[in-house]
Amino acid sequence: MKFSILVEVQLLEGISDPAGATIERALPVLGYRGISDVSVGKTIRFTLEATDLSHAKELSEQICSSFLTNPVIEESTITIEEVS
């Protein structure tokens, strides 16, 4: 069975976010006001072959915590959808 996986990675609360801070500083200069709390994250999408949903969940959590994210500074949410 094939599953479509979406991993959303965000910096943990309190971790410095230079990209977000740069966007927040730049927007008023460009004429956009009233914008705050800018944060930048990343998404990783992939297709995974697994025997069933729980196997897909286990595999994607393993990949996520061991390779795609740094749990010391990042948190992630995984969304799994069956494709075929």
Added chain:
Amino acid sequence: MKFSILVEVQLLEGISDPAGATIERALPVLGYRGISDVSVGKTIRFTLEATDLSHAKELSEQICSSFLTNPVIEESTITIEEVS
């Protein structure tokens, strides 16, 4: 009124995605098989002050197309949620 905005940016179909390709090459080496179509995108979250939902939509679309994304190589989806 305050709105919470989520902008999800993905590379357009056919645009080279070196980060995704690197992840796809690395995973089998680490023992994970059956993974394909890896793509990497980014998310930008912020809080926006606007008079109403349509104003928030207009402002965030402007910010998105003029500053946060490059429409030549990227596509984006905007999710708006009222905060207060």
